[in-house]
Amino acid sequence: MTDPMPVIQSLMTGLPVFMLHLGTATAVWAVALALYMWITPHREFELIRGGNMAAAVSLGGAAIGLALPLAFCLAASINVWDVLIWGSVTLILQLIAFRAIDLLIGNLAKRIEDNELAAAVFLAMMKIALAALNAAAVAG
Template sequence: MEEALMALWAGLPIFMVHSLTSLVLLGVGIAVYMRFTRHDEVALIREGNVAAALSLGGAIVGLALPIAFSLAAAVSLWDLVIWGIVAFVLQIVAFRFVDLFLKDLSRRIEGGEMGAAVLLVSFKLATAFINAAAIAG
């Protein structure tokens, strides 16, 4: 039991730094993502817009998944940060791609169009799964 506690104590600082870094990456990524969209997700969600909630939820999971795989595969803290940034950029690209394909994606989300939200989330998650697999190698 004492050996297990010693191992825990030895690994705890690294665990805390990596966990905190991952959560900061996720929080900053979500905040910046919400600035890139033309619609105000939080206001729309407060009004009961399910399409906005689905879209933002997809972005959160779409960012968290590659960050989680980066955390598992990272050889350093900088490795984690760099791959987290790459994952964020690719989520923005996924949003812009769907916006080009559907036209006026923000207006559609504001209007509560579930079809647009589902397609957007599908692209976000597909991008996240592919990114996560690529990061994991």
Template sequence: MPPELQSPEIQAFATGFPITLLHIAVTMLILVLAAGIYILLTPHKEISLIREGNSAAAVSLGGVLLGLSIPLATSLARSTSMLEIALWGAAAVALQLLVFRLVDMMLRGLPQRIQEGEVAAAALLVGAKLATAVIIAAAVSG
């Protein structure tokens, strides 16, 4: 083997890269599962609405993905185990569902507003989700 391939940096990369890919894959799986749970538990059907061209539903679902991915990314960077990443993912889903309910209480009829394509309501929801995500991420990073 050429000496440059035996350097500590190359060896560390060769050892660490598969583990990094595994962590990324597990975190992405958690993101997909968490988004799926969120979609199932909200009263409107975002995917169907998006397929019909509903911008408010697309904005809302995009906010969910960002709101979940921010704490998951921080957890991925700071955690020492897959279990820890999964626990923070579950916490993020629970808190994002709570944020949905709080914005719904404030605006009254949030699911209906999103179904009707009201982007203003969806934008407020996204803002609340992102604010919550940033706070969760800060809590994860200690």
């Protein structure tokens, strides 16, 4: 059996950095998701609590779409400033893109409030597709 001490020492050294990066990324993601919910004209959580599947799909797509570029940024980060700066840039771009999609589809808030699943699925998939492009750009 090998000595576990080098692994334990590595864990003790790396754990604080891991926690700082993960905590920072999670905080940036939560702020971005809160901003997203603020700029949407409908109240997602109220609709979801009422059983509105379209709101759940749309908000879930936004959550994934915001997390993807941030995850790639986190994976490529050198320090916590990378996460804060580049993570914020990617999330701002995602929020702008999401708003543009909302405008492109037209009358989206009413469609989601009316539980129109087709509009919500399209919106969620577009959010995730744009997030993948954004994530690749930040990782490149």
